[in-house]
Amino acid sequence: MPEGHVIHRLATQLTAAFGDEPVTVESPQGRFAAEAGRLDGAVLAGADAVGKHLFIEFDVPEPRWVHIHLGLIGKLRIGTGLSGEGEIRLRIRDGATSAQLHGPQWCRAVTTAEREAVIATSGPDPLRPDADPEVGFERLLRSKKSFAALLMDQRIAAGVGNIFRAEVLFRHRLRPTTPGCEVDRHTWQVVWEDLVGLMHGAVEVGRIDTVMDAHSPEAQHRAPRVDPHGGEVYVYRRAGQPCLVCGRAVRTAALEGRNLYWCAGCQNRKRA
DNA sequence: CTTGCATGTGCAT
DNA sequence: TGCACCTGCAAGT
Numbered sequence: 001m002p003e004g005h006v007i008h009r010l011a012t013q014l015t016a017a018f019g020d021e022p023v024t025v026e027s028p029q030g031r032f033a034a035e036a037g038r039l040d041g042a043v044l045a046g047a048d049a050v051g052k053h054l055f056i057e058f059d060v061p062e063p064r065w066v067h068i069h070l071g072l073i074g075k076l077r078i079g080t081g082l083s084g085e086g087e088i089r090l091r092i093r094d095g096a097t098s099a100q101l102h103g104p105q106w107c108r109a110v111t112t113a114e115r116e117a118v119i120a121t122s123g124p125d126p127l128r129p130d131a132d133p134e135v136g137f138e139r140l141l142r143s144k145k146s147f148a149a150l151l152m153d154q155r156i157a158a159g160v161g162n163i164f165r166a167e168v169l170f171r172h173r174l175r176p177t178t179p180g181c182e183v184d185r186h187t188w189q190v191v192w193e194d195l196v197g198l199m200h201g202a203v204e205v206g207r208i209d210t211v212m213d214a215h216s217p218e219a220q221h222r223a224p225r226v227d228p229h230g231g232e233v234y235v236y237r238r239a240g241q242p243c244l245v246c247g248r249a250v251r252t253a254a255l256e257g258r259n260l261y262w263c264a265g266c267q268n269r270k271r272a
Numbered sequence: 273c274t275t276g277c278a279t280g281t282g283c284a285t
Numbered sequence: 286t287g288c289a290c291c292t293g294c295a296a297g298t
Binding site: 072074087 | 286290291293
């Protein structure tokens, strides 16, 4: 279940559970077996996240990082009483806790230089204090693709996925089809700052809640659907159901292979 | 039991 | 633009 907040939570949990400790590393499923053997028994130095990329550092000669991307269906479970069912690409454990990786898009050993290259090509991550939203804005201005499509582009805002893009556009009543090159600086600033808040909230709570604050006129309609995958949302996966603010049916359409959800009644603005 | 869908990405066409 | 990839889950038979 991976948008950026999930990956950042996992990095924090891994560091808390295993940081500066020797760990057992194995790959029951086999596809990471050689690398796991090399890391088995090493000290896990820590973990961090950039967008949807997770990096785990070990105190070994290069390559000293495990680079994980969960993709659409990957899962990393961390806990004390895990079942061990299913295919486990990577398991890290100490006497108390284990972390089990299932179905990742990638799981590979990388050098520090390769890790830097991933970070360099990534856009600003609203969850990282060093992020520069200006970098995302410049890329936005160079594209004629729709704002909605560009919000999923990890070089513009790393860690944003289908839920955050749909909800942040809804919260500011923004039309999804506005071309990136026509998004003005103020609108981008507002969207960016809202993503910073929403994503930090999601990291804390462990799910995506996009309820508007009490001051907004929409707040009186605060009964968003609780999506079992996401949290409290206004439009994500609510196709055909009445908009919680205006009552019009929420629309959906495939955009570059992903389903976009929006309310055509509310989202009629070009700028925030 | 089977089928289809899912918070993602990269490659081929 | 479409497809392959990896797995889990819910809905349908």
